[in-house]
Amino acid sequence: MSEIKLMKGNEVLAEAAIRCGCDGYFGYPITPQSEVMETLMMRRPWEETGMVVLQAESEVAAINMVYGAAGSGKKAMTSSSSPGISLMAEGISYLAGAELPCLIVNVTRGGPGLGTIQPSQADYFQAVKGGGHGDYKLIVLAPSSVQEMNDFVNLGFELAFKYRNPALILTDGALGQMMEKVELAEFKPRWTSEEINENWGSWATTGKPASRKKNVVSSLVMGSEEMEANNLRFQEKYRMMEEKEVRYEAFQCDDAEFVLVAFGTSSRVCQKSVQIARAKGLKVGLLRPITLFPFPKLVIKELARKVKGFMSVEMSAGQMVEDIKLSVYEAGSNARVNYFGRMGGIIPSPEEVVEALEEKFSWEISYGVKRSY
Amino acid sequence: MELKDLIKPENLVYEKSKVQEDTYMHYCPGCSHGVVHKILAELIEELGIQEITVGVAPVGCAVFAYNYIDIDWQEAAHGRAPAVATGISRLYPDNFVFTYQGDGDLASIGAAEIMHACNRGENILVVFINNGIYGMTGGQMAPTTLEGMVTSTTPMGRNVDLNGYPMRITNLIAQLPGTSYVTRQAVHTAGAVRKCKKSLKKAMENVLAKKGTSFVEVVSTCNSGWKMTPIAANKWMEDNMIPYYPLGDLKDSVKGV
Amino acid sequence: MTEELIIAGFGGQGVLSMGKILAYSGIMENKEVTWFPSYGPEMRGGTANVTVILSDTRISSPIVKHFDSAIILNQQSMDKFEKSVKPGGILLYDPNGVIHPPQRTDINIYKVDATVTAVEMGNPKVFNMIVFGSYLKIRPIVTLDNVEKGLQKSLPDRYHNTIPLNLDAIRKGQEIVELVQEV
DSSP states (O other): OOEEEEEEHHHHHHHHHHHTTOOEEEEOOOTTOHHHHHHHHHHOHHHHTOOEEEEOSSHHHHHHHHHHHHHTTOOEEEEEOHHHHHHHHHHHHHHHHTTOOEEEEEEEBOOSTTOOSSBOOTTHHHHHSOSSSSSOOOEEEOOOSHHHHHHHHHHHHHHHHHHTSEEEEEEEHHHHHOEEEEEEOOOOOOOOHHHHHHHHTTTOOSOOOTTSOOOEEOOOOSOHHHHHHHHHHHHHHHHHHHHHOOOEEEESOTTOSEEEEOOHHHHHHHHHHHHHHHHTTOOEEEEEESEEESOOHHHHHHHHTTOSEEEEEESSSSSHHHHHHHHHHHTTOOOEEEEEEOOTTOOOOHHHHHHHHHHHTHHHHHHOSOOOO | OOHHHHOSGGGOOOOOOTTBOSSOOOSOTTOSHHHHHHHHHHHHHHTTOGGGEEEEEOSSGGGGGGGTBOSEEEEOOTTOHHHHHHHHHHHOTTSEEEEEEEHIIIIIITHHHHHHHHHHTOSOEEEEEEOSEETTTTSEEOTTOOTTOOBTTBTTOOOHHHHOOOOOHHHHHHTOTTEEEEEEEEOSSHHHHHHHHHHHHHHHHHHHTTOOEEEEEEEOOOHHHHTSOHHHHHHHIIIIIHHHSOOEEEEESOTTO | OEEEEEEEEETTSSHHHHHHHHHHHHHHTTOEEEEEEOOSGGGTTSEEEEEEEEESSOOOOSOOSSEEEEEEOSHHHHHHHGGGEEEEEEEEEOGGGOSSOOOOSSSEEEEOOHHHHHHHTTOGGGHHHHHHHHHHHHSOOSOHHHHHHHHHHHSOGGGGGGHHHHHHHHHHHHHHOEEEEOO
């Protein structure tokens, strides 16, 4: 029987890692996610499942420990918060370039710089556009509840190994610190050496048995033609993700004239905004991207053909709104795309989202038609 | 006597290790890397550990080390090899994991990673090639560049007021309780090669016996970067490098001391 | 049913743990729960507050501007949250930490002399459970049986011997809560 518990998002990340058969966690303390490693150290999974937990000397070292472990076919993960993820950007680019599966969690805080420790979504671009150098994408999952913090650890690993690509959970300090009811997953055993050799023996550096050629994990290519061939293969992989892995949730979008688009914590706020707006007679819906890459372009394109407008609700300065605009443009729609957000670690209130919607779409609301330009 | 009469097992005096790949090396003639690669391949074969060995290559001239030794390899980001090796070794504690790093990689950009890996006593071998210069990128100053030594970024010679002092990082490493064996060797003469091989063998045996970090510095030449012939480079190394980086064991004890 | 509650006071008054016990009791009643603390530099030695939401349906925003109920345990929190109670909502406070009593005329106001009572009970630590009892008397959203189960779940095993004492404190709080103003 599954276990129901009241847990913090950060604690759940740790518990879910143990339960999904994670082999190694490498991290460095940073607020507001230090409870991930603290929880692991208290739980002592090395006694239970053999999972390794190691406090690295820096985020730079942590991500490279993940590289080493991932390169040898193990389920390896790290977690950090915004400034730490910036330090990891080099390593993440190498992981993507060497096509290594791993899980990275960014419990985001306000930036730039040292910023604040309060929740933010200002690392959206960094997460979905790559973040480090070179043409690459991460699979980016955006949980909006403690339950999803739990579920996406396993999902992140599954997708990472399916595509041999790093997966990133983009969450924030609010979800990390919040406690909610969570149904924990059943324990899954860690992979055996036989399973690793069978499934990942074609690339993992497990030590070279006489029966196979050596495996070399590397992102280095000397010839530009060869590198371009690699790039094309990567792009094809990202295209496959866009075709197969898009996940989203739509609330009351069927009859909506205005659609709020929000992920994570701000999507929770917007659920309430939808209720408030509907009580005022406004036909408002909410589209919640669950995968930020691949971005749910298709559903936005479909909605763009029937709604009067979108409003991207963010805890950032207008980042996701660009992806919404691209999708609306690709749909050939003239639906208006607005942005409302708070920054610096402030979560918008449901009421101020509705006020912003009324203000930004005052023309459409007054005249009841789509405004043309 | 014909050639075919000579080629008999009983007449064999030297054979390239089977663990060494049958390929040309990209290293400059006279470079020390090839010799150290050869020793490593021979030792992996002699110790019978090819199937459990994983090497971590650096960024630097040895970036292609993985082309020359027939084992599993990972290519690390610049300076991060000790962290990568930590990730591998912690999850495969029975494998033999080693890093192979140059002076820029280990002592400059990767100074934090090497210090902390050694301080944790990661059960790995570190092979540190110190030739006092950045060979791959065209001869820039390294942390180990000697005072007064001309490089492309110290065209008037290393000035300690501006650039600081040549770093004896191996001496620092030897202070760390996580290390069990720390030594400085060279491969510029047949005798030095034999000694270096002995040291590397001991270091590898220590790792196989789970004694913590073993660290072998090899004071080396870079005749291209130094703009010398291989013979002149060996002589210059003896006259200048070895007095500052004296050869011999710095530490040979059990982990924790 | 949805109850959106703010509990606010000093760090050390048991604000966060009171919220946690309520949340766990809610789970025992098969409700959806969210416990969202203020976190940040102000936590250290300063004020602490937590939003607790219990609902029969999926919970939306953890950020709440107007609360159904507020439990206020010091003056700073009164200054900050008195205005955040919905008209017709509930404000419960302990006069011991509050110099200026609430002025609102459009909300139900209750007080509980929990600081003094806790000392009288011989254990200042049960302060928060007395307050919790008063709240449950006003808003019986979870049964005492489920509170007991919630305590078992939220307290580490080594503190399970304190459960009877905590339940006594809750009952005491239910007895001594006073109505100040009803609308």
